[in-house]
């Protein structure tokens with residue numbers, strides 16, 4: 001990806017230095033350090049309760065850290081927002097019900113120091129046809145599009161999105177990500193939290209995996225998949241009786257095995273040795289395939305390994 005960085009914006013878009021935040025006994029964010037650069041599209045992944053929303057809240061100055069510091073373009077989050085450098089699309093937060101979509105978008109544009117024309121914002125979010133509708137008459141997916149419009153009402157340098165495509169249909173999602181790619185190509189940093197791992201895989205240059213408030217993995221999607229250190233094996237067998245199942249379950253280096261009719265699917269930490277052992281057991285696999293993990297499987301493997309360590 002080509003990245004255009006304006007003179008004077010070489011400072012990190014986001015800098016977290018040893019940041020912690022607890023709610024009572026729950027340590028939601030635990031000594032988190034990370035840096036995001038202009039032009040990067042970064043996916044923030046993690047199981048429920050991993051601390052994603054809290055991280056975004058800290059980044060947006062909606063909560064203060066108990067320890068550590070958060071800087072956005074070298075400023076405090078609040079100053080960065082007041083300077084119009086950050087646009088955000090959050091999961092929660094009601095939209096003002098009694099006004100129309102156009103009025104709401106106009107309000108957001110008027111408040112932005114580097115505002116775009118209202119018509120452009122409506123077009124980019126694909127909501128021109130909804131412009132005269134009252135905000136409280138929108139479907140869930142339409143509301144998300146309006147939130148997206150509010151986040152892009154002006155020229156921000158950082159766009160923060162919390163599960164942005166929840167409720168959007170396929171075409172809305174595609175349009176949404178195409179726009180986000182354009183924004184990143186223009187040198188903006190885009191950070192989004194998501195549970196849709198295919199989206200993270202397709203869209204993000206960089207993936208952060210949070211677990212219990214700590215950063216468990218940080219790299220490209222390819223690096224994260226390789227880091228899981230496992231591969232998928234799939235094959236068919238002529239017959240699968242109890243004796244064969246017993247042999248399959250005893251194969252070395254298995255992390256998981258799924259036997260469905262004559263098809264066997266395995267996740268292995270040493271695929272070569274596992275396949276060798278299949279033949280060693282006198283089995284003759286057909287349609288044998290060995291492949292790396294998908295991002296979703298890698299995510300599950302990485303977080304499960306961490307759970308096992310901390311159990």
Ligand SMILES: Nc1ncnc2c1ncn2[C@@H]1O[C@H](COP(=O)(O)OP(=O)(O)OP(=O)(O)O)[C@@H](O)[C@H]1O
Nearest residue numbers: 023026027028046047048049050051052053054055
């Ligand atoms: N206002 C709050 N008061 C008390 N505990 C909270 C509060 N907000 C979050 N928590 C707790 O902090 C932890 C992190 O929550 P957070 O919402 O940041 O996680 P998340 O990764 O965004 O989760 P999800 O994927 O479910 O949205 C969880 O254990 C959660 O229960």
